[in-house]
Amino acid sequence: MTPLLAFHEVGVSRAARTTMSSLPVVSTEPDTMLSLEVAPHQTVAVLGDETSGVDALGGLALGLERPLTGRVLTLGTEIATLERSVQLAFRRRVGYLPASDGLLQNLTLRDNIRLPLRFGSDFRPREIEGRVDVIVAQLRLTRVADLRPAQANAEDRRRAALARALAFDPELVVLEEPFDGLTDRAAAELLEAARGGETAEGARRTVFLTGPDLPALLRPRVDRTVRMARGRVEEVR
C-alpha cells in the first residue's frame, strides 16, 4: 500500500528553520538520517528529546521546511518543492497540530476552528457553522468555545487546536508534541479524536505524531514507535 507519508534518507537537524521568504536562516549539517514510511490507517510515533531533531519532522512533513538531504513525500507529493500557492492549498489536505498549539490569540476558540474553513473552502457560511458545531461538540469544547485561548486551560487549547486541524476532515494528521502537559485520560481522548474511530484496516485517519515520549496508556494504541537520539534512529515497536 502506498504510504501517506514517507521520509527517504532525510537529514534532520534541529537548527534548520526558514524565514517568511523560505530563505534558510541557518545552514547546518544533518545530525540524523531518517527513513520512515507511514502506511494508511496507521498511527506512528517518532520520539526523541529536543537535541534529536524530532521537532523538525512535523515541519518537514508539511513542507514548512526543506530537508537538508533526502525527500519527504506527503500524500505522494514533495510539498516543499511546490510553488507557494499550490503548497498552501495542498497543506489543507493534511491536519496539523503544531507544538505550541498556534491558536490565534485575538480569536475565540470557535473562530480559530472556523478560520481554515472560512479562508480555504468554498463552503457557504451555514455549512461552515454546521461543521464547526459538530467538531466543537466532538472535541467537547461547547462550554468554552467562545473563550479566547488565554482564557482557556491548556487541555481545552489543545482540544481546540486539534479541532482546527480536523476541520477539513483530513486523511493524514500530523501532531507535534500533542500530549505535552496533558493527563493520560485527556491524551487518550485526543489521540482517539485524531484517529477518527476504527475501521477494518485500522484507524480511520493516518496519524503521525512526534514528541519526547508517549504516555504509557497510549503505547498500545500506537502501531509503530521510532526513537531518535542524536545520530541514531531505532524502531522501538
Place this chain on the structure above:
Amino acid sequence: MTGFLAAIGRGTARWLGRVGLLARFAFEAFASIGTLPGAGRRVAARVLLNQLRFTALEAVGLIILLSGVLSYLTISSTIAQLDKVGASELIGKLMVVAIVRELGPLLTAIAVVGRSGTAITAELATNTVLGEVRALKGMGIDPYHYLVLPRIFGCVVSVITLMVLFDVIALLGGYLAAGLFAGMSGARYLGIVLANLTTQDVVLTVFKGLLFGAVIGIIPAYEGLTVRRGPTEIPQAVIRGTVHSLGMIFVLAAIIVGVLVR
C-alpha cells in the same frame, strides 16, 4: 586603513542585505495578491476593516489635535511678523507650502508610525513567537494574505485619509487664527489659500500618503515577522520597525522635494 575600509564594506554589505530582504518581502507580499483565494478575500477584508478602525478611526482625535495646534502655532507666530513687512498675503503660501505640502504628510505619518506601526510590529512579532504564523502556514493560510496585506492596505488608506483630514483641520485652524490675530476676513483668507493651493499639491499629498502608508505597512510587518530569538526580541523589533519606518519616511520626503517639487 585596510581594516577600516573592510569594516565599512562589511557594514554596507550587511545593510544592503537587509534592504534586499525587505524588498523581497514587499515584492512577495504584493505578488501574493494574485493568489488570494476567493473565500480568503472576505476574511482578509474583515481584517482590513479592523485595521482601518485601529489605524484611521481611532487616530482622528490625535490628528485633529496635532493639526489644530500646529496651524495655530504657525499662524499666531508668523502673522504679526508678516504684517510688519506688509506681507500678510504670504500666509496662504505659508499654509500651503509648510503645512499642506510638507508638515501635514510628515506629522500624519509620524503619528501613524507611533500609534499603528509599533502595534503592527508588536502584534506580528507576538504572532511569530507564539507559533501562530507557522500554524497559519501549516493549515494552508498564507500569512501575507491574512496578516500582511490587510495591514499594508489599511495603512495606505488610513494615512491618505488622515493626511486629508490633517490638511482640512490645519486650513480651518489657520482660518480662525488669521481672523483672531490679524483681523483677516474669512473670505480673504480663503481666497489667499485657494490661490496658492494647486492641483499638484493635492496630487503630491495623495502620492505621499500612498508611499508613507506603504512604508508603515511593510517595514513594521517585516520586522515583526522576522523575530527569531523569542519574546525578548519583541521590543527590539518594535524599535527597529519604528526607527526604520521613520528614517525611510524622512528620506522619501526629501527625495520627493528634490525630484518632484520645483
